[in-house]
Amino acid sequence: MDSSSLFLPEILLIASIMAIPALHIFTENRRSYSICSNVSLVGAFIFLVLSWYYPDSLSMDRDVSTYIFYDHFKVDAFSQLFKIVFVLTALIVSLVSTSYFDESEPHQPEYFTLLLSSTLGMMVTASANDFLTLFVGIEISAFSSYAMVAFRKKDDKSTEAGAKYLLIGAFSSALTLYGISLIYAITGFLTFDGVNSFMDGINNGVVDGDFSEVIFISCLFIMAGLGFKIAVVPFHAWAPDVYEGAPTPVTTLLAAASKAMGFVAVFRVFVFALDSVYEEWELILGIIALASMTVGNLAAISQNDIGRMLAYSSIAQAGYIMIAIPALTSEAMSGAIAHTLVHAFMKGGAFVVVGCVGAVGLGYSLDSYKGLAKRSQLLALAMTVCLLSLVGIPPFAGFISKFFLFYGTLKAGMAGNSWLIILVIGGVLNSALSLYYYLKIMRYMYLYDPEGSEDIEFPNTVRYISLGVILLLAVFFPLYWESLFELCKEASAALMG
């Protein structure tokens, strides 16, 4: 087969994006939209997994990257791994949405179209091989999610969150773009390979001239822009508002997939394209990492809305992941990739439970979690597993990925970059700090009696999904963590070239 068939997962999504509005003309049955979206996502997922295990039949080589579309689109282990995560998260969101929105909810075909186009944008970002494709991918995903956040036009929280997300997002992407334009101004290249070799040239003395200030400024701009996407301090202010205001399935997508996409972009730009000028940016990233984990955890403690609390916890988690980037070793990067992956599942899982509790009418404040264990053991257990995983308590998946992360960074730190040790110790102490508010939720779920009736029917889809999340985080990853690490190592090798 031609190697451009590697674009097939994206084509499946595009087909579905076009099919759903068309379906809307013929039928009013809302099931058909979700089925259409699920089918295309499952198809994309199967294709990605197959392309991972049988690369030969697709003229793809897992060890080297395959380029299509005149080198603008790069398919390698890194991109495939993250595409699998995006598709899987979108599938979960798509499944949850069916039970979250009831019959009377208007504009459902548009919702699924937007969901798929957002996923498409993420997949394009994962495969981007130049700054333009990266930017376009991020924007496709971002525009769709602006609309999704503001999707409930009658709910003023939702619209307000959408407006805020849009304005801040537009501002941040303008900053990123200006940073990119500066990179183009210095190097004359937009492809990652071109920029990378130019920067190597500066280091080797092949290229004349001192660009360090301009590079510093452009790194600052790009980091500011991408920092909004991954919600790190000081670009985090939108996250709690948007996570609280958006419909919860959309929040799930933002917290799980959109954040991972931000990290994909950060990895591609800083770890691959700009890695030889790390002296310019390593300190900024280190400070941002330390600040976001501390601020995120401290702010989370006093939150009363579960969405806001999890949003701050997301900010802290982004801080943990960031510490690996200045380390720039393959081990640290595989740790960061592993934690990004696992974070998508544990945050996604937590928000699935949140959405379900909200959808049955219990509300979104911490108080509504009182006695959840008495109402549904399964949901409480799923939430507990996700939370313990977020803290990083063995043997759950979060501990393993966090261990990889700290392991790789500490190794780099002890090998010479000794200030990284401070970041690791900061991360470790922050994990202990974060325990407090995660335990608070667990305490509410298990130790208090529910307010109001105990008999509440939770939708079956959510129960299956939460069972899946429990199995994934508490059984599958801990048992097969060596293979998880292998995957991430392969991805980081592909990423770092």
Next chain:
Amino acid sequence: MIEPINFMIFSSILLLIGAYGVIRNKNSIVVLMSVEIMLTAANVNFIAFSSYYNDLTGQIVALFITTIAAAEVAIGLAILLSLFKQRDTIELDLLDRLRW
């Protein structure tokens, strides 16, 4: 011929104007317009260095950005419109249902 550094100075002035507009303005529409100015700043850089390096990539990027900006404004206005329908205002200071 104008030196490329002049374009850079020009674009950074544009960027600062745009950023100032975003930060200081209370009106969402003006904020959106300021963001467009910031995008233009980037465009100036791209086009100037495209001609400096004699490389078409920059100009293609500029075309892309123009399209993206249009899409952004479309979505932005749509969201602001539905906000206006609910609240009769699009002043940023009055968006306080959620804490900033």
Next chain:
Amino acid sequence: MRLFFALILAALLLPAVSGEDHTVLVSQSADGSSYYFEPEVLNIEVGDNVTFVWLNGSHNVVQSSDSASNVYLAGGFSSGVPQVGGNWSLPSDYTSQDSTLYYICEPHATMQMKGSIIVGTGEVPLPEISMEFGNFPWLSYLLVFPLIGALWTFGFRDSPHAPRIIALFTTLFTLIISFIVFFKTGSKSGYSLMEEYVWAPNFGISLLLGVDGLSSPMVLLTGIIGPLTVIFAWHEKEKPALFFALLLVMQTALFGVFITLDYFVFYVFWEIVLIPMFFLIAIWGGENRRYASIKFFIYTFTASVIMLVGFMALYFETGAETFSMIEIAKQNGNFSESFQIWVFAALFIGFAVKIPSVPWHTWLPDAHVEAPTAGSILLAGVMLKMGLYGLIRAALPVAPLGAEYFVPVMVVLAIVSILYGAALSLGQTDLKKLVAYSSVSHMGVALLGVATMTELGLAGAVFMMFAHGILSPAMFMVAGVLLHQVGTRDIPKLGGLAKHQPNTAGVFVVIFMGSLGLPGMAVFVAELSVFIAFFESHGYWLILPIFGMVLTAGYHLWALQRAIFGEDSEQIDIKNVHEAPWYEMYPMFAIIVLAVLFGIFPHYLMDPITVACYDILNFMGVA
């Protein structure tokens, strides 16, 4: 006949004494331009003799630390002041094992008058550790059976009786296995019954199981406490299935901590212990349980993540891509002193919170007071031992210099713990709180034993862990019985119980006596060993811990006198006080039997412990 033996003995000894003779010439060139030993490097076998012969010039032969050093190594061999002519034989001690000896001539060392003798391979042999892999997976059974039991109870979660019967059955079974493990280990040096299951080869992590004389008493302790807890909680009404399942999961995790020899797996088990304990306190605890459970979790978790950083630092410093405690401890000679100090500090914080040592003890009284009795039993009986066990197993062998550096700190913390714990116990009215503070005091004694860094002190500390591990659960059982039968455990409200429940009160008295360190019971043996060791290493500072013991006797007897004897109390319904039921009496009685048994025949425990402590000190290069 006697002649025959003498001949055999001589034949055996002959090879040992008849080593080859070597000569080293000590000389200088006639014009004084060069000074040399001839040969400069001498290769000999173990047991050979070396004689230095002076040719000309005035020289001496003294040992130096390495080939670059120009000065005498204190304590090494020396031929005395420079001499002219004559000869000198190297004492045979120096050639009795593989090593490399460097020596110099003191007046001419700066003129490169140096030499070396390579004995055998030239490498100082590491202390041999026997690692005996078992042919039957006893240790895996210890880990797996309680887990199976826990799942099993969940199968019968609606039945009122099934969970406790299953739990009792499972714990009795693991008790049998732990007895087998204890006796199979015996007092051999090194690790027995080892098993290895590779988990993550990339990181060098494997489930490496093994027991020695240090862990086998702890395994036995965990095994003993298991069924006692279950029997004592026989009438648990609230969610019995979950309760017993958590107890069993806890047992697996505790066994895991005590039998694993891999730092990573050790950490994993260490953290898993927290989860069931958190729920035990949080769901079945007293009024203030929410605060207590969270405080408990956060204190210990914070400490243990710091410990994890220490483990990882050790892993990277070793560079051998292994988390095996044995392999890392073998490398302790390569760790620089400052590294050892930092690592020991990190590990010590992790362990000291669990011990708990003042000033990190404040979680303990809260947790104890709020925990259900069964939880307190596990907490005081086994969980507190994890701290000292970890200190001896995981911190001392890898960072001997760090440990030495922190000896004063440990001594001060231990003495403060003893005195402060005892003083606070004096002021408590709640019996559970009294026992909690007395735990701080008792574990202080054990920490003091570790701080002496002698065989006797370490052994005393481990013995204390075992003795306190059986007696403090008994004290909590007393508190539990009082709460059930009398309705309060507030000491001032009690009084005159001896008249109304004579048998139970008798048991109480014996338990109190055991806990205060009555000769003939287990705690006394431990305290005596620790104090003798401490006197040998620190002299008359012993007066401070002894004073702590006086306070200990004071608060035990005072509490006993107020609660059990004296006038009938007005504040309780004294007429309705009856003897404790069988399921509360039997566990206490079993503990008394054990405490007396190990008090009168301490060597059953002391022998394996002493051997293991000797091994550990050997690793540290102290013995």
